[in-house]
Amino acid sequence: MANLHLGLIDYTILSLYFTFVLGIGWALKRYMKTSTDFFLSGRSIPAWITGLAFLSANLGAQEVIGMGASGAKYGIATSHFYWVGAIPAMVFVGIFMMPFYYGSRARSVPEYLKLRFDEKTRGFNAISFATMTVFSSGISMYAMGLLLGTLLGWDFNFSVIVSAVIVLLYIVLGGLTSAIYNEVLQFFLIVLGFLPLVFLGLRDAGGWTGLQQKLSRTATAQGFAPGTWTESWKFMTTPSANPMGVEWFGMIMGLGFVLSFGYWCTDFLVVQRAMAANSMGAARRTPLIAALPKMFFPFLVILPGMIAIALTYQSGASGFALPKKADGTFNYDMAIPMMLGHYFPSGILGLGLTALMASFMSGMAGNVTAFNTVWTYDIYQSYIRPGRSDQHYLWMGKMATVFGIAMSVVAAYVAAKFNNIMDLLQLVFAFVNAPLFATFLLGMFWRRATGHGAFLGLLMGTGAAALHHGLTAPVGSTTLIKGGWLGDVLHRYPSEMAQNFWTAIFAWTVCFLITIVASLATRHNRTDSELAGLVYSLTAKPSEHDLHAYQRPVVLGVLVLAVTLVLNIVFW
Amino acid sequence: MGLDIRLPIGFMFALVGVLLAVYGMTSDPSIYSRSLGININLWWGGVLLVFGLAMLLLANRVKRSDSK
Numbered sequence: 100m101a102n103l104h105l106g107l108i109d110y111t112i113l114s115l116y117f118t119f120v121l122g123i124g125w126a127l128k129r130y131m132k133t134s135t136d137f138f139l140s141g142r143s144i145p146a147w148i149t150g151l152a153f154l155s156a157n158l159g160a161q162e163v164i165g166m167g168a169s170g171a172k173y174g175i176a177t178s179h180f181y182w183v184g185a186i187p188a189m190v191f192v193g194i195f196m197m198p199f200y201y202g203s204r205a206r207s208v209p210e211y212l213k214l215r216f217d218e219k220t221r222g223f224n225a226i227s228f229a230t231m232t233v234f235s236s237g238i239s240m241y242a243m244g245l246l247l248g249t250l251l252g253w254d255f256n257f258s259v260i261v262s263a264v265i266v267l268l269y270i271v272l273g274g275l276t277s278a279i280y281n282e283v284l285q286f287f288l289i290v291l292g293f294l295p296l297v298f299l300g301l302r303d304a305g306g307w308t309g310l311q312q313k314l315s316r317t318a319t320a321q322g323f324a325p326g327t328w329t330e331s332w333k334f335m336t337t338p339s340a341n342p343m344g345v346e347w348f349g350m351i352m353g354l355g356f357v358l359s360f361g362y363w364c365t366d367f368l369v370v371q372r373a374m375a376a377n378s379m380g381a382a383r384r385t386p387l388i389a390a391l392p393k394m395f396f397p398f399l400v401i402l403p404g405m406i407a408i409a410l411t412y413q414s415g416a417s418g419f420a421l422p423k424k425a426d427g428t429f430n431y432d433m434a435i436p437m438m439l440g441h442y443f444p445s446g447i448l449g450l451g452l453t454a455l456m457a458s459f460m461s462g463m464a465g466n467v468t469a470f471n472t473v474w475t476y477d478i479y480q481s482y483i484r485p486g487r488s489d490q491h492y493l494w495m496g497k498m499a500t501v502f503g504i505a506m507s508v509v510a511a512y513v514a515a516k517f518n519n520i521m522d523l524l525q526l527v528f529a530f531v532n533a534p535l536f537a538t539f540l541l542g543m544f545w546r547r548a549t550g551h552g553a554f555l556g557l558l559m560g561t562g563a564a565a566l567h568h569g570l571t572a573p574v575g576s577t578t579l580i581k582g583g584w585l586g587d588v589l590h591r592y593p594s595e596m597a598q599n600f601w602t603a604i605f606a607w608t609v610c611f612l613i614t615i616v617a618s619l620a621t622r623h624n625r626t627d628s629e630l631a632g633l634v635y636s637l638t639a640k641p642s643e644h645d646l647h648a649y650q651r652p653v654v655l656g657v658l659v660l661a662v663t664l665v666l667n668i669v670f671w
Numbered sequence: 672m673g674l675d676i677r678l679p680i681g682f683m684f685a686l687v688g689v690l691l692a693v694y695g696m697t698s699d700p701s702i703y704s705r706s707l708g709i710n711i712n713l714w715w716g717g718v719l720l721v722f723g724l725a726m727l728l729l730a731n732r733v734k735r736s737d738s739k
Binding site for chain 1: 673674676679680682683684686687690691694695698702703705706707709711712715716718719722
């Protein structure tokens with residue numbers, strides 16, 4: 100395996116970064132006076148910072164490494180996860196949904212559900228979300244321990260404990276602000292750490308045209324048409340024509356609509372960043388400002404993966420080859436780490452690894468800050484100890500950070516021991532998340548939607564996801580965790596990705612329909628005055644007269660969508 | 672909130688930039704066969720230094736316009 104050797108200079112850069120991370124936490128300590136400071140940064144952060152944090156919170160290492168892996172596995176079609184599966188949803192949440200999140204003064208996404216619907220809908224969302232964040236941060240820790248072990252030969256326990264302690268310290272010290280500031284730092288680290296990799300890789304491959312040529316060999320060697328790795332839409336007409344095994348409808352509806360809107364518009368992990376903004380305008384601009392660099396991230400994280408697979412199929416000429424797993428398939432997850440080791444000499448290698456570690460830690464920190472807020476406001480204050488002083492909840496937030504991280508560490512060890520349990524949990528979370536966007540969409544744009552309707556819709560949607568998964572399976576699956584656990588397999592999908600997309604489509608549709616039917620059948624539980632600020636038709640449009648044209652969400656949104664369209668066409 | 676994030680970002684990248692550039696000037700040239708013969712430490716160190724200084728400059732300008 101690629102055991103990289105780090106020199107003194109690399110360790111110096113790495114420790115410099117850790118010093119700054121902790122220093123930022125330390126410098127912010129004296130501003131953490133109330134629970135609002137700790138959980139929502141006192142709603143005082145300017146838009147460019149919340150915007151970069153919005154982007155960065157999602158840019159955990161699984162994202163960076165996973166997108167590099169997909170770049171190697173699927174080629175430029177991976178860009179659908181950005182240009183279809185992120186940007187439109189980010190524009191939507193900024194323009195249409197943020198007025199309700201920010202305007203309602205809800206302190207969390209579950210709290211919005213409580214204001215809009217009822218207690219049980221909030222409880223369902225809060226508990227599933229809190230559990231999910233702890234496990235996600237644990238999985239992030241596990242992945243980091245594993246990677247640093249193979250890459251640098253570091254001890255797993257050492258990696259887990261050190262990262263846990265650092266994240267713990269800077270969040271307990273500086274709360275959400277600390278997490279947000281470090282996410283901004285991490286954003287620049289990733290961009291500046293990976294740009295030279297893309298530059299060197301592209302130069303080595305002979306530019307984009309050289310890469311195209313090399314990748315046509317990759318494609319034909321795997322039995323696809325020559326352009327499959329370098330053209331994103333052309334081979335989406337039938338699932339068998341592309342390595343993803345997905346056709347355009349499943350791609351647009353499953354990924355582009357249900358999954359992407361479900362994540363970017365309802366996941367408190369990202370929405371929390373916008374809630375920390377200093378004004379309504381800033382909150383609405385947050386996802387739009389995040390979308391500007393996000394559009395170009397495929398070049399930063401997908402390209403290195405594409406270059407890695409191109410060099411691998413060049414058969415020995417470059418001396419670079421992706422390692423294989425025990426079962427003989429490529430270990431795609433190693434694409435980006437291997438590329439760092441291949442092109443970076445000591446010195447800049449330290450920078451690249453620091454960027455990678457920063458993304459692991461900010462992935463953890465994002466989950467932990469979302470967890471401590473939902474735990475304290477939506478679970479502790481609501482069900483366990485209501486009516487205490489603000490100082491008490493501030494204290495609880497710090498405690499929640501400590502035990503949230505402690506549980507993540509436990510989850511990391513569980514993941515190391517029982518991989519299946521983690522797969523199972525992620526599957527369950529996918530079921531719970533799939534229908535969520537239907538609930539929010541109806542909640543925000545249809546005032547007749549009721550609490551009972553929303554709750555029933557969510558339950559049935561989650562059930563529909565589980566049912567669909569239990570009755571279908573991807574081609575060639577051998578374990579029940581991939582589907583078909585209800586006995587008969589009614590339909591076989593060409594790939595796991597296609598199955599996931601369709602699970603989401605079914606879950607969303609069922610939740611949408613059941614919520615409408617059940618809402619009409621139950622009594623309207625909120626008066627119009629209670630719904631003011633929570634529902635589109637009962638909320639005054641936010642005034643934009645004091646904003647410059649370039650600050651207006653609609654202007655920014657149209658700009659972002661136009662550029663995205665152009666990118667789709669260029670790489671069609 | 673109190674701390675201007677551009678300050679730590681600026682300081683950190685300027686410092687890393689100087690470190691890389693100095694290392695690039697003093698390190699054994701043979702290690703750059705990996706990076707296609709380009710002294711990537713020197714070049715990229717320079718870029719990081721410029722970026723860091725630009726951040727510090729921005730922070731400084733905002734501070735001055737605030738205190739006016």
